[in-house]
Amino acid sequence: MAENAVAVKDAMKEPIRASELDPKFKYQLIKLHGSEKLLKCFQCGTCTSDCPVARYSDSYRPRTLIHMARLGLKDRVLKSDTLWLCAACFTCTDRCPQGVEVASVIRVLRNLAAEEGIVPQVFKDQCSSVLQSGYAYKISELRLKKRDTLGLPPLPKGNPESVQKSLKGVSFMKNMENKGENDAKQ
Amino acid sequence: MPNSKYLIFLGCAIPYRVAAYEISARKVLAKLGVELVEMPEFNCCGLPLDPVSHETMLILAARNLALAEQQGLNILTLCPGCAGTLKKVNKILKEDKALREQINGHLKESGLEFKGTITTKHLLQVLKEDVGIDNVKNAVVKPLNMLNVAEHNGCHILRPKAYIGFDDPEDPQTLKALIEATGATCLDYVDETECCGAPSVGVSDKVALQLARDKLNHVKMVNAQALITICPFCHIMYDTNELRIEKMFNEVYGIPVLHYPQLLGLALGMTPEELAFNELRVSTKKLLEQVNEGAKINEQ
Numbered sequence: 001m002a003e004n005a006v007a008v009k010d011a012m013k014e015p016i017r018a019s020e021l022d023p024k025f026k027y028q029l030i031k032l033h034g035s036e037k038l039l040k041c042f043q044c045g046t047c048t049s050d051c052p053v054a055r056y057s058d059s060y061r062p063r064t065l066i067h068m069a070r071l072g073l074k075d076r077v078l079k080s081d082t083l084w085l086c087a088a089c090f091t092c093t094d095r096c097p098q099g100v101e102v103a104s105v106i107r108v109l110r111n112l113a114a115e116e117g118i119v120p121q122v123f124k125d126q127c128s129s130v131l132q133s134g135y136a137y138k139i140s141e142l143r144l145k146k147r148d149t150l151g152l153p154p155l156p157k158g159n160p161e162s163v164q165k166s167l168k169g170v171s172f173m174k175n176m177e178n179k180g181e182n183d184a185k186q
Numbered sequence: 187m188p189n190s191k192y193l194i195f196l197g198c199a200i201p202y203r204v205a206a207y208e209i210s211a212r213k214v215l216a217k218l219g220v221e222l223v224e225m226p227e228f229n230c231c232g233l234p235l236d237p238v239s240h241e242t243m244l245i246l247a248a249r250n251l252a253l254a255e256q257q258g259l260n261i262l263t264l265c266p267g268c269a270g271t272l273k274k275v276n277k278i279l280k281e282d283k284a285l286r287e288q289i290n291g292h293l294k295e296s297g298l299e300f301k302g303t304i305t306t307k308h309l310l311q312v313l314k315e316d317v318g319i320d321n322v323k324n325a326v327v328k329p330l331n332m333l334n335v336a337e338h339n340g341c342h343i344l345r346p347k348a349y350i351g352f353d354d355p356e357d358p359q360t361l362k363a364l365i366e367a368t369g370a371t372c373l374d375y376v377d378e379t380e381c382c383g384a385p386s387v388g389v390s391d392k393v394a395l396q397l398a399r400d401k402l403n404h405v406k407m408v409n410a411q412a413l414i415t416i417c418p419f420c421h422i423m424y425d426t427n428e429l430r431i432e433k434m435f436n437e438v439y440g441i442p443v444l445h446y447p448q449l450l451g452l453a454l455g456m457t458p459e460e461l462a463f464n465e466l467r468v469s470t471k472k473l474l475e476q477v478n479e480g481a482k483i484n485e486q
């Protein structure tokens with residue numbers, strides 16, 4: 001999806017209107033697990049300069065995302081395609097001189113976007129697979145049989161019923177039950 | 187030799203498409219006296235779903251920890267992503283009582299409870315801390331002193347330091363020492379600790395493959411005869427995708443990518459067949475010839 005992230009590049013350059021700022025967004029963020037230290041960021045740029053993804057993307061810049069989130073540009077950040085480009089390598093988290101858990105802030109922003117229904121297909125597939133089999137990928141019968149010929153013990157059983165019970169109270173997962181690509185085709 | 191016993195946690199990627207890693211790891215661990223017990227039941231560690239729902243990740247990880255606690259055994263994983271997730275969640279839930287109660291509320295629905303009584307280690311950590319690098323060295327019967335290889339640790343075995351913290355994330359030493367224990371030389375190269383790009387696959391394949399290409403370029407630059415990995419995802423990026431990267435960027439690498447236990451297995455006297463070398467995508471023919479030639483010289 002972010003392959004053609006032109007829209008976002010423009011969204012980052014577009015002039016900011018005071019009317020689009022959500023003044024409380026940053027306070028919402030610092031209450032969430034992972035983004036508690038957001039306000040400590042002094043915009044030094046270490047995260048962006050050490051980010052491997054930023055090197056090959058015209059639009060993905062962790063420092064910019066942090067800045068936009070603090071300004072309160074909630075909509076632009078959550079709707080930004082580039083949000084999904086982070087490889088979660090945690091280089092930024094380990095190197096931020098202010099102790100901002102940058103990769104976790106990105107994860108918090110993604111979680112909020114997902115709650116608003118913005119979820120790339122890969123994640124929908126994995127959610128639905130976990131709910132149906134316990135495993136994040138659908139492991140074919142052929143593979144399971146091949147384990148035997150390879151001299152490997154049988155794969156531990158997933159317990160989808162039990163997994164579903166544990167996840168019953170998570171509203172996000174309720175919406176994911178039938179979102180996998182394979183299921184959509186059926 | 188130690189007599190340690192672990193629940194083996196395979197994760198999803200390894201049974202899905204990285205059999206050679208599992209086959210070679212099981213053989214090597216058995217030889218070194220580490221006993222493996224199968225998980226009675228399993229679900230995804232949770233990491234792949236963290237980007238969309240942190241709460242789901244916590245619940246999935248806590249379920250696995252609770253299942254392992256019932257067995258009274260610590261977990262050994264082959265996937266650094268699983269290891270990192272289980273370690274992190276174990277730590278968070280032990281320290282944050284309110285969160286633990288919240289997550290246990292979800293687990294109760296399926297009759298489980300997280301107590302925080304076990305630990306998780308990645309293969310590398312077990313080899314270093316339980317077996318010991320000297321014991322690995324002593325078990326070598328066929329030293330690989332004819333090989334110059336490069337290592338790729340990957341991200342999740344190292345970072346974030348606050349949760350993983352068993353090696354130096356800026357200049358990691360464990361995998362290097364374990365490679366050198368086989369007799370092979372481990373070469374230094376540019377940006378060793380950099381990401382393979384795997385998590386960006388499916389979101390932007392282009393960015394992901396450029397990262398993998400950078401790594402292959404750097405490894406080629408120092409004339410490494412093979413690249414050694416300890417993560418199923420990194421292995422897919424460099425081995426399964428090597429041809430694709432060569433085509434995309436008009437390069438020629440031909441660098442074999444071995445799972446560390448495959449390298450170690452050779453040094454312990456196992457055959458390439460036993461270690462599932464045939465499951466690898468990039469040809470290891472030349473590499474194995476070099477090993478055989480070197481072995482002949484060693485015998486003289």
Ligand code: SF4
Nearest residue numbers: 041042044045047096
């Ligand atoms: S490295 Fe830390 S302080 Fe510097 S810009 Fe990034 S988040 Fe802000």
Ligand code: SF4
Nearest residue numbers: 051086087089090092
């Ligand atoms: S975790 Fe994401 S933002 Fe941070 S350095 Fe890695 S790819 Fe960049």
